[in-house]
Amino acid sequence: MVGTMVSQAEARSLTTYRTVDPPTLVGSAVPVNVYEYHALAKAKLPAMVYGYYASGADDMQTLKDNEEGFKRLRFRPRVLIDVTKQDLTAVIMGTATSFPMVLAPTAMQRMAHPEGELATARAAAAQGVIMGLSSWSTTALEDVEAEAPGSPKWFQLYVYKDRAITLELVRRAERQGFLAIALTVDTPRLGRREADIRNSFSLPPHLTMANFAAIDPSREQGKMTGPGAKGSGLASYVASLIDQSLSWKDIQWLKENSKMPILAKGIETAEDAVLAMEAGCAGIIVSNHGARQLDGVVSTIDALEEVVQAVRGRIPVFVDSGVRRGTDIVKALALGASGACIGRPYVWGLAVAGQQGVEHVIQMLRNEFALAMALCGCVKVSDIKRDMVIRDVYAPYDVQAQLKSKM
Ligand SMILES: Cc1cc2nc3c(=O)[nH]c(=O)nc-3n(C[C@H](O)[C@H](O)[C@H](O)COP(=O)(O)O)c2cc1C
Numbered sequence: 001m002v003g004t005m006v007s008q009a010e011a012r013s014l015t016t017y018r019t020v021d022p023p024t025l026v027g028s029a030v031p032v033n034v035y036e037y038h039a040l041a042k043a044k045l046p047a048m049v050y051g052y053y054a055s056g057a058d059d060m061q062t063l064k065d066n067e068e069g070f071k072r073l074r075f076r077p078r079v080l081i082d083v084t085k086q087d088l089t090a091v092i093m094g095t096a097t098s099f100p101m102v103l104a105p106t107a108m109q110r111m112a113h114p115e116g117e118l119a120t121a122r123a124a125a126a127q128g129v130i131m132g133l134s135s136w137s138t139t140a141l142e143d144v145e146a147e148a149p150g151s152p153k154w155f156q157l158y159v160y161k162d163r164a165i166t167l168e169l170v171r172r173a174e175r176q177g178f179l180a181i182a183l184t185v186d187t188p189r190l191g192r193r194e195a196d197i198r199n200s201f202s203l204p205p206h207l208t209m210a211n212f213a214a215i216d217p218s219r220e221q222g223k224m225t226g227p228g229a230k231g232s233g234l235a236s237y238v239a240s241l242i243d244q245s246l247s248w249k250d251i252q253w254l255k256e257n258s259k260m261p262i263l264a265k266g267i268e269t270a271e272d273a274v275l276a277m278e279a280g281c282a283g284i285i286v287s288n289h290g291a292r293q294l295d296g297v298v299s300t301i302d303a304l305e306e307v308v309q310a311v312r313g314r315i316p317v318f319v320d321s322g323v324r325r326g327t328d329i330v331k332a333l334a335l336g337a338s339g340a341c342i343g344r345p346y347v348w349g350l351a352v353a354g355q356q357g358v359e360h361v362i363q364m365l366r367n368e369f370a371l372a373m374a375l376c377g378c379v380k381v382s383d384i385k386r387d388m389v390i391r392d393v394y395a396p397y398d399v400q401a402q403l404k405s406k407m
């Protein structure tokens with residue numbers, strides 16, 4: 001099944017999906033969760049590539065906290081509810097999907113697998129989820145669209161100092177039928193990723209930043225330093241090309257130049273959520289970029305609720321960074337998200353087994369999500385409510401007092 005093209009009809013009905021077999025791996029057991037995919041990918045990938053995908057900024061405090069934030073939440077399950085027939089489907093920015101999960105944009109996927117973004121696009125279409133495609137993909141956006149035609153995709157935008165280049169990218173994405181722009185707002189400069197500095201990270205020479213080939217071939221490799229040069233090539237590439245002056249007024253500029261709805265990706269506060277709404281964003285992704293930008297920033301699941309409260313249901317709010325289990329997706333929805341996005345988990349799947357690995361990761365998360373919903377007493381996604389989760393251990397005061405009096 002690996003490498004199977006996805007027909008247009010298959011791609012459009014995102015609420016249906018196929019069952020995928022786990023990959024058969026020589027010398028390794030079948031992975032049963034995304035942590036095991038991570039371990040397998042680590043063993044398989046070159047150190048420079050693994051370091052780029054895995055690392056967070058600085059001390060990676062937020063990297064740890066993103067996952068722990070989800071684990072700090074506990075369920076309050078309801079019982080004796082008939083969960084024989086479940087409906088996991090969700091409507092995400094107007095697109096019906098097999099469950100409320102989106103593939104977050106991740107750059108340079110051909111470093112993980114030769115088929116890179118093409119494999120991810122086929123996997124997303126076959127599993128009924130939206131794919132976010134990075135500006136910095138190693139496959140041109142037109143080729144990604146051609147591989148899974150008509151399947152819902154968002155285009156992630158980095159705004160270049162050269163606005164003509166930026167607009168050309170936006171127009172191409174619009175022409176190809178991408179449904180939304182995920183405008184990344186947390187990256188005026190690149191976070192300090194020490195693995196990339198240590199490894200003198202650069203894009204391997206057989207790969208390119210494929211979206212820029214047609215616009216300006218000099219941007220394909222940019223100013224990335226070659227292997228052996230000092231420091232992260234990515235950091236210098238970003239510093240030379242990305243527009244640090246990007247500000248709220250530019251959302252208006254983007255809106256004037258594209259009909260695609262804009263999601264602000266990288267919001268962590270109520271204040272910025274309000275500004276994003278005022279600027280005309282159609283959605284918000286609460287994200288800290290997988291802890292790759294500002295270390296010490298609050299975990300996204302902890303930031304989610306203040307954003308949801310500020311937005312008051314006027315636009316959908318999504319969350320990413322640290323989602324590793326179906327239970328995490330239930331928790332995100334309980335706190336008011338309309339969906340959760342994953343980054344590294346599917347990159348690990350891609351590295352381990354290409355399209356099949358990505359599909360299997362999505363399937364595992366959907367199965368975990370279904371089970372968690374059932375065990376919480378939820379038949380459909382809208383049954384997931386705020387009162388289903390609490391923070392930390394459930395220990396009401398009166399129970400504590402009872403226990404103490406017996407000691
Ligand atoms: C290897 C890698 C590459 C990424 N590339 C991009 C990118 O090109 N654009 C972007 O907006 N975010 C990018 N991100 C951030 C993801 O979109 C997402 O916010 C993050 O991965 C979610 O955290 P998680 O990896 O813990 O699931 C990248 C993340 C990773 C791990």
Ligand SMILES: CCCCCCC(=O)C(=O)O
Pocket residue numbers: 107136158187189190234238242289292
């Ligand atoms: C303008 C910043 C580009 C960063 C490159 C891709 C990315 O987002 C990452 O986290 O890595």
